[in-house]
Amino acid sequence: MVEQMILASECDVANEVICAPADVKELFELPTIFYIGDIAITRTIILIFLAAFIVIALLYFGLRKGSVIPSKFQAVVESLVQFVRKDVAEDIIGPEGVRYAPYLTAMFLFLLVGNLFEITPLINFPITSRMAIPAFLAIVTWLIFVIVGFYKNGFSYFLDIVWPKSVPIGLRWLVGLIELFSVFLLRPLTLAVRLFANLVAGHLMLTLLLGSGAIFIWNFADAGAKSLVGVAWFAFGLGIYLFEIVVAVLQAYIFTLLSAVYIQSSVHPEH
Amino acid sequence: MLYALSTVLLAAEEAEETGNIGLVLPESYELVAGIIAFGIVFFFVWKWAFPAIDKMLEDRQRAIKGQMEDAEAAKAEAQSLLDDYRKQLAEAKSQAAGIINEAREAAEAMKSDIVAKAQTESAQIGTKARADAATERDRALASARVEVANLSIDLAERVVGENLDRAAQLGLVERYLADLERMSD
Amino acid sequence: MEGSIEVLKGGLALMGYGLAAVGPGIGIGIVVGNAITAMARQPEMAGTVRTTMFLGIAFTEALALIGFVLFFIA
Numbered sequence A: 001m002v003e004q005m006i007l008a009s010e011c012d013v014a015n016e017v018i019c020a021p022a023d024v025k026e027l028f029e030l031p032t033i034f035y036i037g038d039i040a041i042t043r044t045i046i047l048i049f050l051a052a053f054i055v056i057a058l059l060y061f062g063l064r065k066g067s068v069i070p071s072k073f074q075a076v077v078e079s080l081v082q083f084v085r086k087d088v089a090e091d092i093i094g095p096e097g098v099r100y101a102p103y104l105t106a107m108f109l110f111l112l113v114g115n116l117f118e119i120t121p122l123i124n125f126p127i128t129s130r131m132a133i134p135a136f137l138a139i140v141t142w143l144i145f146v147i148v149g150f151y152k153n154g155f156s157y158f159l160d161i162v163w164p165k166s167v168p169i170g171l172r173w174l175v176g177l178i179e180l181f182s183v184f185l186l187r188p189l190t191l192a193v194r195l196f197a198n199l200v201a202g203h204l205m206l207t208l209l210l211g212s213g214a215i216f217i218w219n220f221a222d223a224g225a226k227s228l229v230g231v232a233w234f235a236f237g238l239g240i241y242l243f244e245i246v247v248a249v250l251q252a253y254i255f256t257l258l259s260a261v262y263i264q265s266s267v268h269p270e271h
Numbered sequence B: 001m002l003y004a005l006s007t008v009l010l011a012a013e014e015a016e017e018t019g020n021i022g023l024v025l026p027e028s029y030e031l032v033a034g035i036i037a038f039g040i041v042f043f044f045v046w047k048w049a050f051p052a053i054d055k056m057l058e059d060r061q062r063a064i065k066g067q068m069e070d071a072e073a074a075k076a077e078a079q080s081l082l083d084d085y086r087k088q089l090a091e092a093k094s095q096a097a098g099i100i101n102e103a104r105e106a107a108e109a110m111k112s113d114i115v116a117k118a119q120t121e122s123a124q125i126g127t128k129a130r131a132d133a134a135t136e137r138d139r140a141l142a143s144a145r146v147e148v149a150n151l152s153i154d155l156a157e158r159v160v161g162e163n164l165d166r167a168a169q170l171g172l173v174e175r176y177l178a179d180l181e182r183m184s185d
Numbered sequence C: 001m002e003g004s005i006e007v008l009k010g011g012l013a014l015m016g017y018g019l020a021a022v023g024p025g026i027g028i029g030i031v032v033g034n035a036i037t038a039m040a041r042q043p044e045m046a047g048t049v050r051t052t053m054f055l056g057i058a059f060t061e062a063l064a065l066i067g068f069v070l071f072f073i074a
Helices: A002-010 A043-063 A072-093 A097-119 A132-153 A156-162 A169-218 A220-267 B002-015 B028-160 B166-184 C002-041 C043-073
Strands: A032-036 A039-042
Touching: A032 A043, A039 A043, A039 B028, A043 A072, A043 A097, A043 B028, A072 A097, A072 A220, A072 B028, A097 A132, A097 A169, A097 A220, A097 B028, A132 A156, A132 A169, A132 A220, A132 B028, A156 A169, A169 A220, A169 C043, A220 C043, B028 B166, C002 C043
Parallel strands: none
Antiparallel strands: A032 A039
16 A cells, blocks of 8 residues: 555656656555654554464464364364474474474464465555565574584584585585585575565565556546556556465465475484 | 674675665564564464364364264164064064964865865765665665565465465575576676 | 666666576476476375475575575675
8 A cells, every 4th residue: 555655656657657666665664653662663563463463363263162073264274273283394394393383383374474465455565575574584493403403413413414425525525515505504595585585576566566557547647548558567467466375375385394394404314 | 604694784784875785684673573473473373272273183083082982882783783683584584484384284284184084074975875775775675575575475375275385485485586696697 | 977887786786686597497497397297207206296396496596596685785
């Protein structure tokens, strides 16, 4: 909503083909709603807490009754939670996955709701398109798999990475270097950036296409024949909208899956 | 690694005013908000949602187990009832077969009895009738013989005109008749 | 002068990201294509193949993601 207003205030429908803000930041740094002391509470911060609230409400109302014969809603919530517990945590990490299941489940649900904010009408802003949440979760995953790796395997965890026995001796130092770089730096970085980048791109496309489509159609008096371009933008935006539903769910799943895989590689480093 | 991270962060701070680096770095307030929000979600999932779902699954397992045991018991009962019915049915069938056999035997016996009785009766009636006929004939023959003798004697008396010694004459007739009989045989 | 250098920098960064995306694009295509072949050959292994596929995509994609970050840093 806010983004569309930014677009509208700047867009010159007579001369532009598509409305784009002068600075992309304007689409992601949302205005402050109010202040608590010196802390500026932006719309993003409110949405972050809203996502947490929605997850908790979903779980609470889904599992509150705990009936033996579940209602439809309960069955959906149940299967969501059980999906992460069984199909992700236990199937990938193994029996020990039970210990990490709460973290993975909370992560999946929080990211799912956060991602789906992208396509929720009136919200239209994925909180995961801000680096804070992906970075935080990626760092937590990184800490978990590094600490678990050292705790379970001692120093040989590190040695196996920099001096892999399964590789011919001539190449061992090179593979070790790549692995060191990959495991300790690229894993958390790509984990965070993958989610962030997907949601940024999705949010950008949706705002620009739907926003400028709507503006061109609305200001057809100024735009003239160009409002047809607006119709095309809007139609394209709707297609992207459907695609983004898939992306939102898939990215939450991939983030959780990769976290599980990384943790698994520390629990059983031989695989 | 820490050094690399710090240089990246420093570079980010320098570039803050001009570039878009701010977009790819976490903003501190949002980071804090994200940590708090995720922490709440995590503790809720850990302390409330998982125990709740575990309890529910346990309940469900127990309920299903109970139901299955009930179903098992009901099935066993039905099986025993069915066996009983089958046994009773078989008994009834064999009884009915026995009764039918008995009846058939009885009927057979009765039939042969009746037939035998009828045969003997008819045989008796036949023999009796034959005997009656024989005695009747004998009696008729005897009486006819006496009559013939008497008539012949009477006739002879009339012819001769005197009383004949009846006894002697009778013997004569008898002898004569016997001769006749012998000749006719 | 300052403005035109800025524009040039932006254009170069965009081109850099475009080049960085080529390799991973091809790589992900190969990974997913082979994963589909594997799944078609052994459908009972589909779960394992899918997990490994995502892991492979994650490695391959890393280059494009680094390019994405560098685009913003530049």
